[in-house]
Each structure stands twice: as structure tokens, then as C-alpha cells.
Amino acid sequence: MTVPSLILLHEEDNVLVCVAGIAAGETIVIDGAALPAPEAVAVGHKVARRALGPGDKVLKYGAPIGSMTRPAELGAWVHMHNMKSDYIATHTRQTLSEDKH
Amino acid sequence: MLEGYLRSDGRKGVRNVVLVAYLVECAHHVARRIVDRIDDPDVQLIGFPGCYPNAYAAKVMNAIATHPNVGGIVLVSLGCESFDREGLGEAVAASGRPVETLVIQEVGGTKATIAAGLAAVERVRAAAADAAAKVPMALDELVVATICGGSDGTSGITANPAVGRAFDRLVAAGATCIFEETGELVGCEGVMADRAVTPELGREIVACVEKAEQYYRVMGFGSFAPGNAEGGLTTQEEKSMGAYSKSGSSPISGIVKPGDRPPSGGLYLLDVVPDGEPRFGFPNISDNAEIVELIACGAHLTLFTTGRGSVVGSAIAPVIKVCANPETARRLADDMDVNAGRILEGAANLAEVGDEIFDRVIEVAAGRRTVSEELGHQEFILTYKAFDPIGPSCLPLSAGATR
Numbered sequence: 001m002t003v004p005s006l007i008l009l010h011e012e013d014n015v016l017v018c019v020a021g022i023a024a025g026e027t028i029v030i031d032g033a034a035l036p037a038p039e040a041v042a043v044g045h046k047v048a049r050r051a052l053g054p055g056d057k058v059l060k061y062g063a064p065i066g067s068m069t070r071p072a073e074l075g076a077w078v079h080m081h082n083m084k085s086d087y088i089a090t091h092t093r094q095t096l097s098e099d100k101h
Numbered sequence: 102m103l104e105g106y107l108r109s110d111g112r113k114g115v116r117n118v119v120l121v122a123y124l125v126e127c128a129h130h131v132a133r134r135i136v137d138r139i140d141d142p143d144v145q146l147i148g149f150p151g152c153y154p155n156a157y158a159a160k161v162m163n164a165i166a167t168h169p170n171v172g173g174i175v176l177v178s179l180g181c182e183s184f185d186r187e188g189l190g191e192a193v194a195a196s197g198r199p200v201e202t203l204v205i206q207e208v209g210g211t212k213a214t215i216a217a218g219l220a221a222v223e224r225v226r227a228a229a230a231d232a233a234a235k236v237p238m239a240l241d242e243l244v245v246a247t248i249c250g251g252s253d254g255t256s257g258i259t260a261n262p263a264v265g266r267a268f269d270r271l272v273a274a275g276a277t278c279i280f281e282e283t284g285e286l287v288g289c290e291g292v293m294a295d296r297a298v299t300p301e302l303g304r305e306i307v308a309c310v311e312k313a314e315q316y317y318r319v320m321g322f323g324s325f326a327p328g329n330a331e332g333g334l335t336t337q338e339e340k341s342m343g344a345y346s347k348s349g350s351s352p353i354s355g356i357v358k359p360g361d362r363p364p365s366g367g368l369y370l371l372d373v374v375p376d377g378e379p380r381f382g383f384p385n386i387s388d389n390a391e392i393v394e395l396i397a398c399g400a401h402l403t404l405f406t407t408g409r410g411s412v413v414g415s416a417i418a419p420v421i422k423v424c425a426n427p428e429t430a431r432r433l434a435d436d437m438d439v440n441a442g443r444i445l446e447g448a449a450n451l452a453e454v455g456d457e458i459f460d461r462v463i464e465v466a467a468g469r470r471t472v473s474e475e476l477g478h479q480e481f482i483l484t485y486k487a488f489d490p491i492g493p494s495c496l497p498l499s500a501g502a503t504r
Contacts (some may be wrong), residue, residue: 009258011371017254018333025403035501043428043445044333044408058335061257067341070320078335085336087314094418 004029006047010062015046015078017060022047028075041077058083071074103466105238106172112167113238114169115401117418118144119226120299121175121218122166124189125182127188130358131203131211132177135218142221142474144222145416147481154183157375157486160360164397166193166200170185170417173199174227175221177214180206181294199228204448208403213341238466245462247347248419249283250388253332253408253426257343258452260406260425260441266455267404267462268368277363279395280348281312284324284384288338288346296353301494303357304372313374313384318446320383332426346404356495357486359394364499371398372491381485389413389480392420402465404458412436414473415492416481419465422472423458438472 006016006028016030022041027034029047040046046060055066058078070082105113121144129148136146147165149158166174174193178186195202201221208214247264249256255343286293288309294303294448317323323337334340354367363369372450374384375392385391388411392403393501394395396418403418405411410424410433424430427442443449449457465471 009185017253017258019258028395042333043426046254046333047337060339061342063342065288065342066336079333080330080335083335085323088317088337097302 006030006034008049010061011024012062014049014056015058015060016049018043018045018047022081030075038073038075041079046078048074048078049073052078083090102236103240103463104205104235105242106233106235107170108169110167112169112399112443113236113242114171115468116170116417116419117169117172117229117233118143118145119173119175119222119229119362120145120147120166120171120291120417121222122162124176124178124184124186125152127152127179127182128177128205130204131205131214131218134215135175135177136223138215138219139222139228142477144226145479145481147416147483148202149184151251151485152182153262154185155485157359157488158483160187161397161483162189163192163197164399165393165417166498167196167198168396168399168417171198171402172233173225175218175225176202177218178202178204179347180204189277195429196452197232199225199232200373201225209233229276239275240271241464243271243466244277244279244399244401245271246279246281246398246400247406248388248394248403249263249285249344249347249406250413251326251409251411252329252334252340252343252408254334255426255442255445256406256408258425259444259451260408260423261343262346263441263444263451263458264347264404264406264423266451267458268347268349269351270322270455270459272349272366272368275366277366277369277389277399278359278502279363279371279398279400280346281373281391282324282385283310283370284317285344286315286341287317287323288341288447293345293348293353295426296350296490298352299494299497301356302353302497305492305494306353309370309372309374310367312376315493316374316379316384320378332409340465348504354457354498356491359486359490360397360492361397364496367498371395376489377487384486386484387482389482390484393481393483402462404462406441410436412478413480414471414476418436419471419479421458421461421465436472436476439453
């Protein structure tokens with residue numbers, strides 16, 4: 001094995017950061033356990049370190065970076081489709097806020 | 102030992118550029134033609150587009166025109182705009198720099214002013230070269246700024262903390278370091294306040310970030326671009342945590358506003374968010390607006406971290422681009438000075454990249470051209486804003502408090 005595709009930034013975090021692109025079904029390792037990646041994840045994106053549910057605080061760098069809006073299974077991609085800011089809405093080119101969900 | 106161009110106020114420059122400044126959009130074309138015809142990378146275009154007066158823009162233009170990297174300036178006015186061209190010209194002349202002012206309505210229009218401008222630039226350039234005495238410059242005379250742009254999920258784990266390491270070394274060596282964009286520090290105000298040299302400054306830092314959050318709420322957007330989301334950042338506070346690491350771990354010595362100069366070495370926070378009711382729109386409409394404000398605070402050069410891949414540079418002060426994402430570093434290789442993405446591939450660690458950034462700062466200050474300088478990037482943007490002066494607790498060390 002070469003460089004890991006997921007890294008943990010802080011012991012308390014419940015998400016990992018992808019540092020090498022992951023394809024769906026590819027074997028990933030989370031806390032020592034191997035599993036098939038439920039979906040593709042790009043570099044810089046986040047993956048659930050454990051099963052997360054709506055309302056859960058998302059922890060990265062050991063700090064809360066928002067809350068879950070939908071469930072995410074172990075190894076799932078965590079992003080705008082299942083989490084939101086606790087401060088101010090995020091926008092994309094297509095939508096002006098997260099309230100489409 | 103570095104060498105710098107000695108200016109009459111005692112500061113030293115790491116470049117000796119001549120500026121051509123338009124004082125209203127109506128004079129932009131004439132000024133640009135002059136700069137294009139001269140075709141010298143050290144003759145650069147800057148300007149302010151508005152016709153209405155603005156104290157902030159006047160202060161920033163004044164600070165830029167008397168920046169240590171600037172050797173002289175040619176002002177291009179249409180004639181009827183409200184910019185105080187006499188006041189700016191007098192301030193530049195008082196600084197000992199050559200300055201000439203061309204008023205298009207008096208000179209006789211486009212062609213005549215371009216011709217007069219070419220001759221004026223030749224005279225100012227010659228005078229600036231004659232006056233450019235290079236003298237030894239110590240690290241504690243250097244002012245280094247940092248900004249991030251086109252951030253993604255890698256920025257906060259490679260390039261930003263690596264710049265933080267370089268900042269720690271620079272501050273330890275007595276240099277002045279400035280970080281900014283309180284809108285990108287939302288969520289970090291508590292930890293940041295704990296680093297302030299006095300509790301009063303800590304409270305000012307918290308108030309500063311609360312002001313930013315309030316301002317961005319009124320605007321309806323955080324300091325967050327669609328590319329940030331495509332790069333894996335989901336929320337403002339997540340982006341903030343990554344951006345914050347650029348500041349390193351030194352104590353925070355003070356808060357400045359655009360055009361204020363930090364009084365001594367140390368780490369300073371630049372408050373870029375306007376005071377009072379939101380009036381003129383977004384605090385900074387793009388990265389270069391922030392870079393201009395950092396330069397107006399005296400920055401000799403700027404460390405620019407990017408994950409998605411910004412290509413910009415700046416007029417006046419060199420921009421060193423530090424790429425966070427290894428994929429971007431390959432795709433935009435010609436636009437990056439330092440590849441911090443190596444950290445993700447196990448080819449370097451944070452300390453090594455931090456040292457590389459520190460060494461590059463010294464080299465660029467000594468005259469090495471950055472990638473964006475070589476490519477001809479000389480972006481400059483200045484728009485309307487409104488600020489109150491900084492409060493009495495913002496610069497505690499110069500007010501007599503001890504570290």
C-alpha cells in the first residue's frame with residue numbers, strides 16, 4: 001500500500017479528508033477496518049468516519065464545521081447534500097442557499 | 102543580507118516600480134495605453150474608477166503611491182472627477198518621489214494625453230532610477246502579507262498551515278506579518294482572541310469577526326465561492342478553520358484597517374469589513390481587492406495560497422503562489438511558485454514546505470521574480486468602502502503595553 005486515500009486531521013473528528021481520489025467500490029480503510037467505498041469521492045472532500053444522523057455536529061480539525069441534515073453511512077461522502085452551516089448559507093452556481101433540501 | 106531601495110520615510114522597497122494611476126474610469130483607457138506603449142514590467146497601471154469622493158479610496162491611493170516599492174507616479178485625471186489629485190500629488194512630492202499629473206481636459210484629449218504621458222513616464226522613470234539607492238535591509242524591516250483564494254478541502258491541511266509555519270519564522274525574526282478577511286475567520290474568533298497580546302485586543306478581535314458575520318448576513322452570502330464547494334468545502338466555518346491556519350501560532354499584536362501601517366514587527370490582523378451600515382456592497386469583491394488593502398498596509402509581498410488554482414499576481418508588490426492541491430499543482434504548474442500539495446503525496450512535510458516558503462520570501466525580497474511577475478500579472482482593484490478609525494485597544498504594544 002502506498003499513501004492512504006483518507007486522513008484524519010484530529011482524534012475527535014467524525015469525518016476524514018480524501019487526499020487521493022476514491023472510486024465507488026474501491027477498498028478504503030477507516031480506523032483500521034477495510035470496506036468498499038459506497039460512492040466516489042474527490043480530493044479535498046469529506047467522508048463519514050462513522051454513521052451520522054440529522055442534527056449531528058460535523059467535527060473537522062477538532063472543531064464543529066456544521067450539522068448533518070440527512071443521514072450518512074460509514075464511508076459516505078459528506079457535503080452540501082447532507083450537511084449545512086451553523087452560521088451562514090453556502091451557495092453554488094446553481095442554487096443560492098441550502099434550502100432546496 | 103537583503104538590500105532595499107531606501108525611501109525618505111526610512112522604509113525600504115524590494116521593487117522600484119513607476120505607477121500610472123487613473124483617477125476615474127474615464128481616464129482608464131488613456132492610462133492603460135501609456136502603460137502598454139511603455140511595455141516595461143516595472144511601469145504598472147493602477148487606478149480608482151469612481152467619480153464620487155471616498156475617504157477610504159483616497160487613503161488607500163495615498164498609501165499605495167507612497168509605498169516603499171514605488172519609485173514614482175504619473176497621475177491621469179479626466180479633469181471633472183472628484184478625486185483630490187492635488188492632495189495626492191502633494192503627498193507623493195512630499196515623500197521625495199517624482200510625480201507628474203496629466204489632466205486630459207487640459208492637455209487636449211486622448212491622443213495628446215497619451216503622448217504627454219509617454220514623455221512624463223520617461224522623466225519619472227529616469228528620476229526614480231536616479232534616486233534608487235540600494236542599502237542593506239534587515240528582516241525586521243520586511244512586511245509580508247497572506248491571503249487565500251480559490252480554496253478547497255486541501256488548502257487547510259497543506260498550503261495554509263505551511264504558510265503559518267513560515268509566518269512563525271518571519272515573526273520570530275522580527276518581520277511584520279499581516280493576515281486578513283475576518284469574514285473567513287467566522288467560527289475562529291474564540292481561539293483567535295486567546296492569542297491576542299492583551300484581553301482588550303482579544304475582545305476587539307471577537308467584535309471584528311462578529312461585525313463581519315453581520316455584514317455578510319446582510320449581503321446574503323458568506324465569503325464562499327462555488328469553487329470552494331466543488332473542492333470539498335461545505336460550510337463557511339469549515340473554510341474559516343482552514344484559512345485561519347495561515348496565521349501560524351505567534352501572538353496577535355494588533356488589528357489594523359486598510360491603509361494603516363503596523364507600528365512594529367509582529368503578527369497583525371487586517372480588518373477588511375467596512376464599519377457602519379452596509380453601504381457599498383460586498384466587503385471585498387475579489388481576491389485582488391484584499392491584496393491591494395494589504396499592500397496599502399505596507400506589505401512588500403504577499404503569500405497567496407490556493408487549492409482550486411488562482412493565477413493572479415498584483416501591481417506594486419510580488420505575489421508568491423502556494424498551491425495546496427497536488428492535482429492543481431500539476432494542471433496549473435506554470436502558475437505556482439511553491440507546491441504544498443506534495444504533503445498529501447508523502448513527498449514533503451509541513452515543516453519542509455514552511456521552510457521552502459520562508460526561503461522563497463527572502464529570495465523574492467532580494468529580487469527574484471515570482472511566477473506571476475514573469476507572466477505579467479499586475480492586477481489592481483479598488484472600490485468604495487467606509488471605515489471608522491481603529492479603536493484604542495487595537496494596537497496595545499504601541500500604546501505602551503508589554504508583551
